[in-house]
Amino acid sequence: MAAAQLNVTTTDIPGLLLLELPVHGDPRGWFKENWQREKMVAAGLPDFGPVQNNISFNAAVGTTRGIHAEPWDKYISVANGRIFGAWVDLRSGEHFGAMATAEITPGQAVFVPRGVGNSFQTLKADTVYTYLVNEHWSADAQSLYTFLNLADPTVAVPWPIPLEKSILSDKDRQHPFLDDVTPMESAPVIILGAAGQLGRALVAHCEREAVPYRAYTRGEWDLAAPDTWPVEDIQGARGVINAAAYTHVDAAETPEGRAAAWAANATGVAALARLCAADGVPLAHVSTDYVFDGTLPVGLEYHAEAPLSPVGVYGQSKAAGELAVRTLPRHWIVRTSWVIGEGPNFVATMKRLAEQGVNPSVVDDQHGRLTFTPDLARVLIDLVIRDKPSGTYHVTSSGPSATWFDIAQWVFEGTGHDPARVTSVTTEDYLRDKPGQAARPTNSKLDLTRLNDAGLAVGDMRQQLTDWLSV
CATH class of the missing domain: 2.60.120.10 (Jelly Rolls)
Structure with a gap:
């Protein structure tokens, strides 16, 4: 045969x-690989x-x-x-x-x-x-x-x-x-952390693109309290997007903050991964550049498989959450940095200071790229509904990196103010009179190769910022 x-x-x-399946036969009968995950996924099956x-x-x-x-x-x-x-x-x-x-x-x-x-x-x-x-x-x-x-x-x-x-x-x-016949509705995407900057962008994207979803705020689905979750809601879902986290980087260094960070970012994520595994639901989990120590030379970028090396409690708890998510056969870990969305953020603060006549001092020795929540939301939804290959993806704007000082000047210029009003300062000098601050990565640049190869590329950071400020 x-x-x-x-x-x-x-x-x-x-x-x-x-x-069409290869069937191997001889006088004794035949043999086939009826389901071979690696080969069939490579051939185009989800x-x-x-x-x-x-x-x-x-x-x-x-x-x-x-x-x-x-x-x-x-x-x-x-x-x-x-x-x-x-x-x-x-x-x-x-x-x-x-x-x-x-x-x-x-x-x-x-x-x-x-x-x-x-x-x-x-x-x-x-x-x-x-x-x-x-x-x-x-x-x-x-x-x-x-x-x-x-x-x-x-x-x-x-x-x-x-x-x-x-x-x-x-x-x-x-x-x-x-x-x-009543048509069957598409399976919904579950969104956790719906009240946050990213969560709101995820909901907006789903509504704009007619993607069925169910969204949960912290009050409805608290990562730190698995016993309170409406676990039955996850059954039959198209996927879960976890945009919830404890993100108070400095407060995480306190005894109370340390416990809260680990409860939400590690223990809670591990429970979520177990729940998804039990119900056969894929999980897209948002992580951070803080899982790296940021000491990579500024001319280089952290690739997706670089060893984890967190310094502070926040990064350590997020790294632990990543390890739990990796146990799922179908998962996407999405690391991002310098997130800008609707609500309090660095760009909004610089715009407000420019309008109020304040001349800020901004650090000039931390390097990275901004990520705008509409872009991040679009990538997360696409990973789930297009069933992209499991793994770790880095998602930021593209183009040359910049420092926070550069970005502050761009915001002043983009809003019609003199960028020279922004003064540069080193991180060491900026934090000198601010005790209790967590260490910040010097290099937050994330390699975007896997994102681009998946056809999910994000636009240039400088242009993205210009567009953001013009709205």
Whole structure:
């Protein structure tokens, strides 16, 4: 038996993928790698994290099952025999009602995304139909299904064996026709830390791009108090974006702040990772340049796999949270720096001082790039809904780095004030009369190669700042 090459092709239904599988045979029989995560993800399948394998044995030709749209993804293949498969998009949107069909033997497989109705008809006796799913089946989950009648005249599936001559269950005969089907809504993205600068930008992005979401403030989902979480809300989610954290860098150096930082940034994140793992939900976790000590020569940048080397409590707790997130098969750690959004931040402060006639002294020996929350929100949402490869990504504006002194001058200039009013000062001199301050990284420059390779590049920092100030 000649073995085909692994090949993935798209269909008229977004996300529904057909696969050709290499099947190796000899006089004894045949062998195939039915699911091989590394190869199939590289070929274009999403890394969907299956948790359950089901097998359906069908003794007679003409056995017909479906059309069922379930609240999870499916990977379908045949171990013996042959089927005619039919899939109908039952998700809300422009492709509602779209159909795709194919004959499936042991040399083919199909990836069926959540909300696409799945059905098949056996074309050989003793057909063994097998499928992987990325949620555990339960009786309660059936209330979340969407169904379509196998004989629906609008979709008009071209069954090889007429349905009146097929074997159907009474339940499948009673499913509604397309005009009476309530479309399945897309799985929501869970946003934690919704009241913060980044959280507000995430919500705004979801609303602008019509991405279903559920957002939680600290009062509704406190990372430091896992016993209070509404854990049932995470089931069936498209992904979790953790934009919540303890971020008081200086206060974290106090006894009370140290405990609070570790509770939210480490212990709480570890509990969140366990919850996501148990429910098969991917996690996008926001981290920071403070996981590095910042001593890298200024001409260099920290790459995504650089060893962690935090100095202060804040960075140490965030590094610990990263290690917990890495245990998840499907995760994205997103490190960022110098975040600017709606609310109190460095750019807003410099703009206010310029308008008030204050001439500030700003440090000139810390180097990095700004990150604007709309850009960071867009990347986080894209990582989740486009199911980008798991791993660590650095997200900042692009272009040459700058110091806080440079940026302060740009803000003064960009708001019509004399940039010479800003005076430079070293970090040591700036902190001389300010006891209890945490150490700041001298170099916060993050390498953006992985971000750019993923097609998620962010614009030039100077231009981004100009645009921000013009709004």
